[in-house]
Amino acid sequence: MARILVADDASFMRQMIREIVEAQGHEVVGEASDGDEVVEEFKRLHPDVVTMDIVMPRRSGIDAVKSIIELDRKACIVMCSALGQESLVKEALAAGARDFIVKPFKPDAVVATLSKVVEKPE
């Protein structure tokens, strides 16, 4: 089971992701509420997966992806996007994000995406 770092500026969303992934037996090892914090927490916790919101204060999710990939080329990041953010998702994938899930989250979709990235390490 994976160790997951959840980044979202809304605690509502963090809690929702936590509940979904914990029900699958994954462990949420940390939470971050802005783009700077997620990079710091990544350095500290070395999680297996990061779920990354795109719109966050201080540093956007995309810039955070770039910083994390710079630290660890193999980092596994899943973007959390909303409808209408397709171009940003593409940008994030180009920057090294592994996959994406779309808000509002459907638990099944989150679980499926996570197992996909966890089982298929690059």
Next chain:
Amino acid sequence: MDLAKYRAIFVEEAAENFAEMGRALLALEKNPGDAESIDTVFRMAHSVKGMAASLDYGTISELAHRLEDRMHTVRDRGRVSPGEESALLFRGLEALEGMLEAVKSGSQPPPGDASLLAALRAPLATDAVAPLAAEAAAAPAKAPVAPLAGAAQAPTALRSASVSVPGPSSTVRVQAGVLDRFLSTVGEVILCTSQVRTAASDGRADGGPFEEGLDRMERVVGELQRRALDLRTTPILRIVEPLPRAAREIARRAGKQVEVVLAGAELELDRSILDRLSDPLVHLVRNAVDHGIEPPAQRRASGKPEAGRIAIEARREKGHVCIEVRDDGAGIDLDRLRARAVELGMLHPDLAADLTPAQAAALVFRAGLSTAREVTEVSGRGVGMDAVRATVEALGGDVEIETQRGRGTTTRLRVPITAAVQRVLLVSVGGETLALPIAKVERILETPASAVEQSGSDAFTLVDGELVPVLELASLLKLDPPPRDALRVLVLAEVRGDRVALGAARVLGQQQIYVKPVPELLAGVRALAGFTILGDGRPVFLLDPNQVA
């Protein structure tokens, strides 16, 4: 998934998002190109959209989405266009807040205002080619009228219905650092415990390391208590933040201009106190705009700037926080206020003339005056001022008002910083132990019973040459009367600003108590401000002297 739990989180978090959005919109009104504020409004709308969509609040997520898109355009353009666009964004925020109110009260959010949604989508003339703009401008006219009216009324109706629904205030957001410090103190408690345990198992429970361990434990637990109380405090900003916007809105409707300045909003107060101060403050600001600030023309004529100024200022005063609402408006017409009080039979004409200006101004706190609607200027000040006073006094605070004709009015609320721990005087009355807040006690008198003079049903005694009414706690609370001793114990206390001697059987001492809310069954008894359990397990009620008499 536990939807009720997520709904509560949503209500709290969205309210914070809206507050931040409001602050950013105000900043943009002053500086339309402030990139950080533009980004904040965008981000908050985006965040609310995501949360609302997760809970299937389609109308909220739709409106938030439109607002987000609009901010996207604004961001590309680099600035909010002042006037119309700024007002539109405020309207959007207000509509979102109305919808949140509905969610808070447990119902589905009302449908979005079609004209608002269309207006948010319509680009500014400068953003698009002319024909497009023209088409967009025509769009609102096509919107059906019915949902418009419904949307405008629903939030208000729901707002008043939402009173009894438990709000989200039972959750507390705490910074991680605060919890870390908390945990490290708990660690110390564990250390002390093991120190005591070791000393006890060595059979040396009679001194040295054992006593030391206990001393240390007492100190650390005291520290824990202080930290726990800190968790209960929150910046005043939380309740004053919406006031500038509220004032602006009230002023707009009244055709007035007003500028609101906040100061000291970073000061912290106990949450339970803060939450209850919100309504009184809104009320004071409303009064200041409605009845204090003059219309622009009148202000110009009297040599004032056209925009009125309201300052909301908080400052710390030894165990209290004082929050002042100060306007530079017309002030209260004290002569009319006096006349009105006489007319209503609240005041004898001779007395009315003798009132000092301060005493006359304090008449606004009298309950009866609040219904005097026909004298608008005066009554306006009076509406609910008695409620303001009652609320503040119930919190262990007080309120005063100062006014100067033509110069403005200042209302000052003083409340204790923490409500939870209070120093009290324990007295015995009719076999019961009661607690009185020490802050209200001036001193304790032991006087010969003969020094209490009976005059009809009233009793008086002479203190420092001043006649002070004596109130028997036993008879007020319908307990057994005190024994007919030669000496009487009287607690000289301040009751609604006046000195009063409260008769008790015995004084038991002073103590620091943790005040718990009055159990629900007794919540209707206004004289009880709270209760506590003493060290020996006995429950003791804390009296609110203001409500006893």
